[in-house]
Amino acid sequence: MQELRVELADRSYPIVLGGEMAAGLPKRLIDMFPDARFALVTNTTLKDLYRDHLSSWKSQLQFVEHVMPDGEEYKSLECWREILATLLTTRGLDRRSVVCAFGGGVVGDIAGFAAASFLRGVNYVQIPTTLLAMVDSSVGGKTGVNHASGKNRIGAFFQPRLVWADTEYLTTLQEREFLAGYAELFKYAFIGGEDMFAFVMSRHDAMLAREPEILTEGIRRSMQIKARVVSQDEKESGMRALLNYGHTFGHSLERSFKYAGILHGEAVLWGMACACDLGKRAGTIPAEHISAYDAICKIMPTVQLPARPPVDELYQGMFTDKKTHGATIRFVLPAQPGTSIITSDVATEDVLATLENALA
Amino acid sequence: MQELRVELADRSYPIVLGGEMAAGLPKRLIDMFPDARFALVTNTTLKDLYRDHLSSWKSQLQFVEHVMPDGEEYKSLECWREILATLLTTRGLDRRSVVCAFGGGVVGDIAGFAAASFLRGVNYVQIPTTLLAMVDSSVGGKTGVNHASGKNRIGAFFQPRLVWADTEYLTTLQEREFLAGYAELFKYAFIGGEDMFAFVMSRHDAMLAREPEILTEGIRRSMQIKARVVSQDEKESGMRALLNYGHTFGHSLERSFKYAGILHGEAVLWGMACACDLGKRAGTIPAEHISAYDAICKIMPTVQLPARPPVDELYQGMFTDKKTHGATIRFVLPAQPGTSIITSDVATEDVLATLENALA
Numbered sequence: 001m002q003e004l005r006v007e008l009a010d011r012s013y014p015i016v017l018g019g020e021m022a023a024g025l026p027k028r029l030i031d032m033f034p035d036a037r038f039a040l041v042t043n044t045t046l047k048d049l050y051r052d053h054l055s056s057w058k059s060q061l062q063f064v065e066h067v068m069p070d071g072e073e074y075k076s077l078e079c080w081r082e083i084l085a086t087l088l089t090t091r092g093l094d095r096r097s098v099v100c101a102f103g104g105g106v107v108g109d110i111a112g113f114a115a116a117s118f119l120r121g122v123n124y125v126q127i128p129t130t131l132l133a134m135v136d137s138s139v140g141g142k143t144g145v146n147h148a149s150g151k152n153r154i155g156a157f158f159q160p161r162l163v164w165a166d167t168e169y170l171t172t173l174q175e176r177e178f179l180a181g182y183a184e185l186f187k188y189a190f191i192g193g194e195d196m197f198a199f200v201m202s203r204h205d206a207m208l209a210r211e212p213e214i215l216t217e218g219i220r221r222s223m224q225i226k227a228r229v230v231s232q233d234e235k236e237s238g239m240r241a242l243l244n245y246g247h248t249f250g251h252s253l254e255r256s257f258k259y260a261g262i263l264h265g266e267a268v269l270w271g272m273a274c275a276c277d278l279g280k281r282a283g284t285i286p287a288e289h290i291s292a293y294d295a296i297c298k299i300m301p302t303v304q305l306p307a308r309p310p311v312d313e314l315y316q317g318m319f320t321d322k323k324t325h326g327a328t329i330r331f332v333l334p335a336q337p338g339t340s341i342i343t344s345d346v347a348t349e350d351v352l353a354t355l356e357n358a359l360a
Numbered sequence: 361m362q363e364l365r366v367e368l369a370d371r372s373y374p375i376v377l378g379g380e381m382a383a384g385l386p387k388r389l390i391d392m393f394p395d396a397r398f399a400l401v402t403n404t405t406l407k408d409l410y411r412d413h414l415s416s417w418k419s420q421l422q423f424v425e426h427v428m429p430d431g432e433e434y435k436s437l438e439c440w441r442e443i444l445a446t447l448l449t450t451r452g453l454d455r456r457s458v459v460c461a462f463g464g465g466v467v468g469d470i471a472g473f474a475a476a477s478f479l480r481g482v483n484y485v486q487i488p489t490t491l492l493a494m495v496d497s498s499v500g501g502k503t504g505v506n507h508a509s510g511k512n513r514i515g516a517f518f519q520p521r522l523v524w525a526d527t528e529y530l531t532t533l534q535e536r537e538f539l540a541g542y543a544e545l546f547k548y549a550f551i552g553g554e555d556m557f558a559f560v561m562s563r564h565d566a567m568l569a570r571e572p573e574i575l576t577e578g579i580r581r582s583m584q585i586k587a588r589v590v591s592q593d594e595k596e597s598g599m600r601a602l603l604n605y606g607h608t609f610g611h612s613l614e615r616s617f618k619y620a621g622i623l624h625g626e627a628v629l630w631g632m633a634c635a636c637d638l639g640k641r642a643g644t645i646p647a648e649h650i651s652a653y654d655a656i657c658k659i660m661p662t663v664q665l666p667a668r669p670p671v672d673e674l675y676q677g678m679f680t681d682k683k684t685h686g687a688t689i690r691f692v693l694p695a696q697p698g699t700s701i702i703t704s705d706v707a708t709e710d711v712l713a714t715l716e717n718a719l720a
Contacts, residue, residue, distance in 0.1 A: 077441065088509045091680075095596075117477075120504060120515045121595070144480060149448045155480045156516060235481070236455075320451075 004223055006139060007231040008159060015139065015163040015223055019212065022053045025127070025164055026060035032162065033098050033123060038063035039090065041083055041111035042102040043070040046129060049172055054102075063100070064090045068107065072259055075106045075146050077154065083114040098123040098161075104130035104177075105137040105264070109155070112143030116158035126160045129169040131181025132265055135188075135222040138163045140230040140243075146259065150320055151251055157235055165223070167216055179301055180265025182207065183246075185222045187272060189296060190340050191242045192225040197296070197338035204299050241342050245332040246272035249358075252317030253309065261306035270303050274358045275340075279333040281350040284341055292337045311355045318351075364583055366499060367591040368519060375499065375523040375583055379572065382413045385487070385524055386420035392522060393458050393483060398423035399450065401443055401471035402462040403430040406489060409532055414462075423460070424450045428467070432619055435466045435506050437514065443474040458483040458521075464490035464537075465497040465624070469515070472503030476518035486520045489529035491541025492625055495548075495582040498523045500590040500603075506619065510680055511611055517595055525583070527576055539661055540625025542567065543606075545582045547632060549656060550700050551602045552585040557656070557698035564659050601702050605692040606632035609718075612677030613669065621666035630663050634718045635700075639693040641710040644701055652697045671715045678711075 001018035016028070029038065040054075040063045047054065047067050058065065066086040068079050087093055099122060101111035108126050115124035128138040144155015170178070185207070189200035199221060200207075206214040226243065233240035250271030254262060276297050279285045285293055318329050328344040329351075335341045361378035376388070389398070400414075400423045407414065407427050418425065426446040428439050447453055459482060461471035468486050475484035488498040504515015530538070545567070549560035559581060560567075566574040586603065593600035610631030614622060636657050639645045645653055678689050688704040689711075695701045 081437065084507075084514060088507055088513055117504075117514050117516060119513060120502065120517050142480065144477075147444075147448055153448055153479060154444060154477050156477060157480050 002220060004220070004227055006159070006227040008234055011141075011159045013159060013161050013163065015165060015227065017134075017165045017167070017216065017220055017223065019167045019216070021164065021166045022056070022168065026057055028162070028164070029061060029098065029100075029125065033096070036096045036098045036123065037090075037092050037094070038098045038100060039066065039087055039093060040064075040100045040102055041066045041068065041107055041114070043068050043074075043107055045070040046103055046107075050102075050169075064093070068110070070106075072106055072146070072264070075110050077145055077147070080110050080114055080117075080145050083111060084118060087114065087118045093118075093122075095119050095122055098125055100125045100127060102127045102129065104128065104133045108133050108137050109143050109152070110145055112141075112158055112160065113145060113155050116143055116156040121158065124158065124160045126163045128163065128165055130173060131170055131178055131219070132184055133181075134165045134167075134170075134219050135181065136184040136226070138165065139223055139226045140240075141234065150255060151259070151264075159234075165219070167212065167219070170210065170215070176263065176266075178210070179208075180263040180269075182301070183265035183269040183272070185218050186300060187243075187245050187268065188222045188225050189338065190245050190272065190275075190334050191229075191332075192221065192338060194336070194338040196221055196225065197292075201296060201299070208301075239342075241330060242332055242340055245334075245340050246270075246275055248318055248329060248331060249274040249314075249355075252314045253305075255317045255320075256309040256313050257306060262303075266303045269301055270305070270358065273297055273300060273302075274354050275331070275333055277357055278331065278346065278350060278354040279335070281353060282331075282333060282343075282346045284333040284335050284343065286336065289337055293334060296337075305359075308359050311352060311359065314355050315348075315352060362580060364580070364587055366519070366587040368594055371501075371519045371594075373519060373521050373523065375525060375587065377494075377525045377527070377576065377580055377583065379527045379576070381524065381526045382416070382528065386417055388522070388524070389421060389458065389460075389485065393456070396456050396458045396483065397450075397452050397454070398458050398460060399426065399447055399453060400424075400460045400462055401426045401428065401467055401474070403428050403434075403467055405430040406463055406467075410462075410529075424453070428470070430466075432466055432506070432624070435470050437505055437507070440470050440474055440477075440505050443471060444478060447474060447478045453478075453482075455479050455482055458485055460485045460487060462487045462489065464488065464493045468493050468497050469503050469512070470505055472501075472518055472520065473505060473515050476503055476516040481518065484518065484520045486523045488523070488525055490533060491530055491538055491579070492544055493541075494525045494527075494530075494579050495541065496544040496586070498525065499583055499586045500600075501594065510615060511619070511624075519594075525579070527572065527579070530570065530575070536623065538570070539568075540623040540629075542661070543625035543629040543632070545578050546660060547603075547605050547628065548582045548585050549698065550605050550632065550635075550694055551589075551692075552581065552698060554696070554698040556581055556585065557652075561656060561659070568661075599702075601690060602692055602700055605694075605700050606630075606635055608678055608689060608691060609634040609674075609715075612674045613665075615677045615680075616669040616673050617666060622663075626663045629661055630665070630718065633657055633660060633662075634714050635691070635693055637717055638691065638706065638710060638714040639695070641713060642691075642693060642703070642706045644693040644695050644703065646696065649697055653694060656697075665719075668719050671712060671719065674715050675708075675712060
């Protein structure tokens with residue numbers, strides 16, 4: 001069991017990372033919030049898989065439980081509203097209440113936005129159960145829901161008070177889900193510095209085989225990089241945008257598939273390969289490092305797209321990303337190994353060529 | 361034209377207060393947000409009343425306009441969602457966008473919550489048009505909507521970047537609306553210190569007659585007191601609760617009438633009288649000051665209730681206020697003139713006696 005910390009002045013919080021920690025959670029929560037009432041949000045799949053955990057926690061924490069359906073399509077205003085209805089109509093839940101999110105990115109994001117909006121904000125605890133949620137969504141305070149016009153377009157920056165990352169849950173993850181989460185871990189090879197680049201290059205096979213110690217170390221490094229970036233730029237005015245490496249392309253791809261048939265992590269994998277390709281075309285990668293990028297792109301898992309979306313649609317879709325500023329797109333492109341840069345200085349032809357190439 | 365300032369570290373913002381300032385607004389906004397796209401939220405009544413202002417602003421700011429119906433019943437999740445739909449589907453609105461709320465408390469609160477939730481938060485400017493919004497809701501960053509279970513139970517703490525308070529709009533306010541806003545100004549007599557207590561006692565008639573200079577001075581003092589309290593306690597963990605003087609009773613009254621037939625300020629007026637009465641019973645007012653409180657309660661406008669709600673229902677209703685902590689109610693009760701205290705140490709019989717008395 002290790003403890004990291006996200007430093008954000010009066011909103012700082014600990015991340016506890018380890019294996020088989022379920023028994024310790026209630027004590028930790030009661031120590032942190034001695035007089036609080038609890039609510040727990042999870043989904044039907046996890047409720048079935050972890051019935052024993054949940055009933056043991058419930059007997060100690062007496063939480064009100066909200067079980068939502070499983071799937072990205074439920075990360076919607078409707079489901080958010082249903083969570084709020086549970087919170088609003090449970091007697092005794094006041095501003096000192098604690099909303100716990102037990103699940104992957106969908107549960108964490110929507111429960112976090114519900115915690116942010118209930119009584120103008122109550123305490124919020126993340127118990128991520130997927131690799132994606134551990135290395136990405138549980139750290140950094142981005143909460144929200146999707147909208148027909150794009151992903152995560154409604155939400156809040158709202159920091160949790162605690163992240164409880166128990167790698168035990170990763171053993172039940174299906175291979176496709178695991179790989180989609182691994183995409184975000186892999187991402188840190190491009191933005192987390194030279195060490196992380198080398199770590200991923202050398203430990204890739206072991207992590208894919210879910211070797212517990214090596215995988216935990218990869219998660220720890222990813223969380224630490226993310227915590228550092230978020231501490232420096234909570235609201236994404238500057239360098240936090242680096243975390244979107246692969247996402248400008250990826251979001252547009254997901255949107256063109258209407259979020260069906262492709263997982264977020266799969267879209268990001270595709271987007272990261274696009275960013276490497278565009279980096280070569282736009283000249284952000286120094287010549288002597290192109291071979292290093294070729295090598296890492298070669299080991300990066302490839303994704304089978306469910307169909308071939310029109311290049312024009314993908315290109316247009318990039319303009320409605322949250323990170324676009326009016327008519328320009330801010331690309332995150334690789335530079336030195338482990339380092340990326342944010343730039344708008346990219347020729348349209350190069351972007352179109354990258355898209356054509358990625359769909360070939 | 362005067363300028364106050366709410367001090368909140370990197371979320372500090374100016375309040376501009378004066379008369380007939382409409383012509384100066386576009387320049388100020390463009391200076392503050394040189395590259396931004398604008399959205400403006402208002403209601404049908406104001407759209408009719410200030411068509412000229414709005415079209416002059418629109419020609420300079422090119423904002424997308426969202427006009428909602430007029431009335432507290434529209435401070436709902438549905439209307440919030442409609443505002444978001446406008447923002448989400450307007451091409452070119454990105455994170456640097458500015459949402460301007462032109463209206464009273466309803467428009468300000470709901471547009472503020474939309475600004476807080478759109479792309480996880482964009483810039484937000486308050487242009488309050490009612491006395492209530494000027495002295496109360498436009499300062500302090502409380503945004504949100506109502507829910508069947510109570511007022512303002514869904515929302516966010518989200519600070520505006522600018523408050524532009526033009527007293528010109530007060531001339532078109534209907535008497536009942538004016539009085540309801542005046543209730544919140546009157547409130548500062550109980551929590552704003554001895555000077556404010558004396559100011560309200562001596563300027564009460566002139567303010568009710570809307571004498572421009574004296575009314576503006578009353579607004580300035582109210583805003584300044586509120587700005588000071590909010591600077592010290594943004595999220596209402598401690599002394600900000602003082603601003604709820606009269607509100608624990610008032611909210612319960614509004615709820616029992618299902619927010620129909622009574623204005624928020626009217627309920628607060630009634631609640632402030634209740635708090636004085638309870639203060640006497642609970643012994644929070646020193647004996648030598650009881651006469652001062654009798655005098656101020658005597659000049660306080662009285663409210664005709666649309667019906668007599670059951671005492672039990674009112675009492676129970678106070679437990680679902682956001683500020684209750686589990687099973688206790690935190691009352692804000694008068695002490696020295698101009699000073700109130702927060703206490704839970706109040707006998708149930710005294711509260712019931714106060715309610716009986718206030719409904720007699």
